[in-house]
Amino acid sequence: MSKAESKTVSLVPAQLWGRLRKTVLALVLPVTLVWLWQLAGTDGAIAGGALPTPDRVWAAWMKWAFGTSTFGLNPYIGTWTQSLWFSAGRVVYGFAIAIAVGVPIGMIIGWSKLASAMIDPTIQWLRPVPITAWLPISIAIFGIRDFGAVFLITIGAFYPIVINTTQGTRDVDKNWIRAALMMGAGQRDVLTRVVLPAALPSIFTGLRIGLGIAWTAVIVSEMVAVKSGLGYVLWDAYYVGRMDIVIADMVSIGLMGFLSDLLIVSIEIWALRWRRLQSFDA
Amino acid sequence: MINFSKVSKVYGGAQGVRALDQVDFSVAEGEFVALLGPSGCGKSTLLNLVAGFEKLTEGEMLFDGQAVSRPGPDRGVVFQEASLLPWLTVWENVVFGPKVQGLMRNEYEPRAHEILKIVGLEAFHKALPVQLSGGMRQRVGIARALVMQPKALLMDEPFGALDAQTRLSMQQLLLEVWQRLKTTVLFVTHDIDEAILLADRVCVMTARPGRITKEIPIDLRRPRSIDDLTNSEFTHFKAQIMTEMRGAHDPH
Ligand SMILES: Nc1ncnc2c1ncn2[C@@H]1O[C@H](COP(=O)(O)OP(=O)(O)O)[C@@H](O)[C@H]1O
Ligand SMILES: [Mg+2]
Numbered sequence: 001m002s003k004a005e006s007k008t009v010s011l012v013p014a015q016l017w018g019r020l021r022k023t024v025l026a027l028v029l030p031v032t033l034v035w036l037w038q039l040a041g042t043d044g045a046i047a048g049g050a051l052p053t054p055d056r057v058w059a060a061w062m063k064w065a066f067g068t069s070t071f072g073l074n075p076y077i078g079t080w081t082q083s084l085w086f087s088a089g090r091v092v093y094g095f096a097i098a099i100a101v102g103v104p105i106g107m108i109i110g111w112s113k114l115a116s117a118m119i120d121p122t123i124q125w126l127r128p129v130p131i132t133a134w135l136p137i138s139i140a141i142f143g144i145r146d147f148g149a150v151f152l153i154t155i156g157a158f159y160p161i162v163i164n165t166t167q168g169t170r171d172v173d174k175n176w177i178r179a180a181l182m183m184g185a186g187q188r189d190v191l192t193r194v195v196l197p198a199a200l201p202s203i204f205t206g207l208r209i210g211l212g213i214a215w216t217a218v219i220v221s222e223m224v225a226v227k228s229g230l231g232y233v234l235w236d237a238y239y240v241g242r243m244d245i246v247i248a249d250m251v252s253i254g255l256m257g258f259l260s261d262l263l264i265v266s267i268e269i270w271a272l273r274w275r276r277l278q279s280f281d282a
Numbered sequence: 283m284i285n286f287s288k289v290s291k292v293y294g295g296a297q298g299v300r301a302l303d304q305v306d307f308s309v310a311e312g313e314f315v316a317l318l319g320p321s322g323c324g325k326s327t328l329l330n331l332v333a334g335f336e337k338l339t340e341g342e343m344l345f346d347g348q349a350v351s352r353p354g355p356d357r358g359v360v361f362q363e364a365s366l367l368p369w370l371t372v373w374e375n376v377v378f379g380p381k382v383q384g385l386m387r388n389e390y391e392p393r394a395h396e397i398l399k400i401v402g403l404e405a406f407h408k409a410l411p412v413q414l415s416g417g418m419r420q421r422v423g424i425a426r427a428l429v430m431q432p433k434a435l436l437m438d439e440p441f442g443a444l445d446a447q448t449r450l451s452m453q454q455l456l457l458e459v460w461q462r463l464k465t466t467v468l469f470v471t472h473d474i475d476e477a478i479l480l481a482d483r484v485c486v487m488t489a490r491p492g493r494i495t496k497e498i499p500i501d502l503r504r505p506r507s508i509d510d511l512t513n514s515e516f517t518h519f520k521a522q523i524m525t526e527m528r529g530a531h532d533p534h
Contacts, residue, residue: 173365175361175363175365176365176367178333178335178353178359178361178365179359179361179365179366179367179426180367180378180382181334181335181352181353181354182333182334182353182354182355182357182358182359182427183355183378183379183382183383183426183430184354184355184379184382184383184430185378185379185382186382189382193367193378193382194367197367197369198369274368274369274410274412275368275369277410277412277413
């Protein structure tokens with residue numbers, strides 16, 4: 001215990017300097033890129049002037065986000081939040097279904113040799129079909145409606161979740177399971193109280209990969225199969241030649257992907273705090 | 283309590299490893315038996331059969347008059363590396379058994395507290411296993427087995443991974459606990475001193491084929507303590523067992 005306590009020392013100047021240095025180093029490349037873009041854009045050197053400069057993108061974004069809508073004539077004034085929530089809502093919905101289906105199936109495959117022999121091959125055969133190839137079927141079944149996007153997100157996120165959960169379940173220390181059985185645990189208790197927590201690190205790996213795919217899936221399906229959300233705006237703005245909105249939209253998608261990953265990582269750090277202590281011990 | 287008659291265990295099919303060969307062996311109720319032998323001679327296999335972790339290939343094995351089909355709380359197992367659940371605190375590890383068995387809180391909590399006190403860990407009930415030393419972890423391993431009030435305690439080289447000093451204090455602790463509870467114990471070890479110090483009877487095992495070649499009653503008086511490690515009677519038993527083990531290694 002004294003080990004853990006001795007680690008909580010306040011930041012000494014050297015550490016502070018180290019962090020500052022890291023932040024500065026990380027910023028050099030993006031700042032340079034944006035600066036070059038601004039320069040090139042002003043001179044009309046990029047793509048014959050097709051690309052708006054960063055300052056114009058920023059201005060359009062601010063209007064899109066905070067402008068007051070004028071009788072719905074211009075769809076790019078004050079509608080950003082709405083589009084964002086459409087996409088985010090679909091991601092949450094589809095991702096939740098993928099977890100609810102993927103984690104139990106992954107655990108069953110990892111736990112039972114019979115289930116593995118019966119289910120795993122089918123998953124491996126279906127997996128090479130890219131989510132984009134599911135689009136026509138999705139539209140045929142669900143039409144140009146919300147659930148088409150949710151369906152695609154679920155399929156995309158399902159594979160990494162199920163595969164990592166299976167691996168995590170197979171890797172559980174045999175003696176933990178024996179210990180639980182010895183203490184009178186039934187199969188159910190072993191699965192929920194031993195296998196699930198033990199497989200959690202792998203499951204989180206699957207969740208992070210799955211979430212990235214979920215954002216890809218929502219944008220693709222909104223571009224084709226749904227008439228709202230960031231993906232719809234992306235394609236629509238392109239058609240009417242609003243490249244400033246296109247770029248602002250891209251940055252928004254990236255930001256949402258980044259923030260939702262941060263959320264998962266925070267939950268992971270909280271759920272696996274027993275593991276971080278372990279690294280002190282080593 | 284534990285009865286083996288002509289038990290064999292072959293791993294991995296017909297051409298597999300014959301880990302145990304025609305073993306006859308028994309442990310009486312309340313007896314402390316040490317199973318002594320070199321690494322790979324089948325000690326863990328024998329213990330795992332009693333625990334219900336493995337199934338025997340030939341012969342018959344009874345625990346408390348019944349054939350063993352699966353692990354259960356009547357046989358408390360203490361593993362070599364403790365094998366605590368690392369995401370649970372000391373307290374949660376100890377009450378895991380009673381909890382999954384659906385016992386009432388007021389039934390097991392006083393007992394869990396008492397046992398944590400016996401193994402000297404009541405101050406650490408909120409700690410996680412990784413925050414404990416190897417010896418403390420093994421005390422939790424013993425506590426979670428004892429809290430189930432098992433008919434027998436099965437211990438597989440429980441102190442084998444500890445440093446010499448910690449091992450001595452754990453042996454002392456186990457002697458005191460046993461003196462108090464008088465549970466049946468099957469204790470696997472490769473340490474001659476440990477076997478003599480703890481056990482009422484030492485069973486010497488040899489490998490290829492895995493057999494028990496000699497059983498030596500240790501009638502050192504109880505209660506014992508680690509001070510007995512240096513007395514002359516102890517040395518006498520040690521000499522006897524060493525001769526026995528040497529004989530088993532190069533037969534003439
Ligand atoms: N699960 C297993 N599969 C195949 N062989 C095994 C298995 N467990 C043990 N063995 C073999 O059986 C023999 C006895 O092993 P074990 O009971 O672990 O010995 P000990 O505990 O005395 O070191 C060894 O030769 C070992 O390699
Ligand atoms: Mg062993």
